[in-house]
Amino acid sequence: MSLPLLDDVRALSPAIRELAPLIEQDRGVPPALIEQLAELGIFRLAAPKELGGLEADPASLVEIFEELGHADGSTGWCAMIAGATSMALAYLDPATAADLLRDPRFLIAGVAAPMGRATPADGGYRVSGRWSFASACHHATALVGGVVTPAGVRLAVLDPADVAILDTWEVAGLRGTGSHDFTADDVLVPAGRTFSLAEPPHHDGPLYAFPALSLLALGIGAVALGIARAAIGDFGALARTKRNPVTGETISTRPAVRAAVAEATALHGSGLAYLLASVRATGSDARRRAALRLAISTATRNAARAVDLVYHAAGGSAVYDASPLQRHFRDVHVATQHAMVSSDVTETAGAVLLGDTTVPTARL
Known part of the structure; x- marks a missing residue:
């Protein structure tokens, strides 16, 4: 099912290559290119098909990400982070996941490492923390942050409006990924917007096996x-x-x-x-x-x-x-x-x- 998408990516690659120096200079992928990738479905590659994702097979993910990396390392990296992280929607409450995917600009990114703390609260958790290496965070419609709860590690899906992005990405390479830090300070996250990869997903397609x-x-x-x-x-x-x-x-x-x-x-x-x-x-x-x-x-x-x-x-x-x-x-x-x-x-x-x-x- 993803071969036509791979062809679309290959058709877009020359334009991305032309943009590569500017992407590095600006330390970010241009919003217009993000829009194009979103329209192709790159950022929902691993999301469940029944909710509006593509649920592409892993081999197709490799081929698509390799092609985008060939066009530009930073663009490929952002696409890879967002496309792969969309698998999180298989673990989220289905109604919550479907709601996230309704946004035509859907792009989920973030950091799985448990750099935050989550305290149980009525209906969810109070989340605070600082997460590093959040590629594509400026373009994200949802940000994942790993948190430590009294019951163990979970991942919280935060609204970008509830976090602060810190301009920290001054680095040697992959400069265009915009992999800045972000922080959350006592943000209430509903339980339905948290998940654990140790729990079984809500969808049983081969991708989630x-x-x-x-x-x-x-x-x-x-x-x-x-x-x-x-x-x-x-x-x-x-x-x-x-x-x-x-x-x-x-x-x-x-x-x-x-x-x-x-x-x-x-x-x-x-x-x-x-x-x-x-x-x-x-x-x-x-x-x-x-x-x-x-x-x-x-x-x-x-x-x-x-x-x-x-x-x-x-x-x-x-x-x-x-x-x-x-x-x-x-x-x-x-x-x-x-x-x-x-x-x-x-x-x-x-x-x-x-x-x-x-x-x-x-x-x-």
Whole structure:
């Protein structure tokens, strides 16, 4: 069902690529582009179909996010965060979820980490906290914040009108994601606007049988791979035009340049193939979940290595602001810093694959 959507994204990609320098400069995706992505349904990709979502399969999510990452890392990242987070609507009270999706500009973002506190109150919770790395928060129609309650961790869906966004996103890469901090101060959140991923979803489609944390994480690898593909393409264009000042030949004739392009292309292709194969093979047992998380981390690392290869092969040309290679280099290395693709997750996956039954697997 999502193939026509992928075609629509591909048709939009050239326009996004043209906007990429401005997106980085303004530290945010333009509202007009957000509107276009909303009209396509990108921000409701993982929401239940019966409520107005697309309920796309995980492999289609990978392909769409990779394409958007290829167009622009920051745009792909915002789309990935919002599209994947829309899975939350399967866990919310159905009436609440349907109400959220009625907004044609629907975009849910936020931070799952339990950086807030929630005190039980009449009809819900009193929520306070500060959450970091809230990508696309300025465009959100709903913001998720992880909270600690007396009964454990839950996720609260906050109205953006009830929070304060703090301009904190001064960073090396993915500058256009607008991943600022936001705060809430004693905000009353109805119980129907809270949920836990440890509880069963209200919808039983195959998408919601997919491991929830993996669904949230897979877009990181996909967007990183898209950035790598863009870097390979941009380097290829450079290599065919940049000339050796001594010989007059283009640098594409150099063996080291050819080897860099070949290895980078293989890293991208193998990372994407491994990720898609793991997504399609995933089950609910710990070993399958571990294998999937390993594929996501590997895709991200492959992407960074691919970008490194072509960035270094470009020489001094890559360091100028006018070169997209320096942006790809910075963007992909910010993606590698996400907690969901950290070495801790890889180590846990390895322990599970080695048969260690003592390691905690909740984060897989």
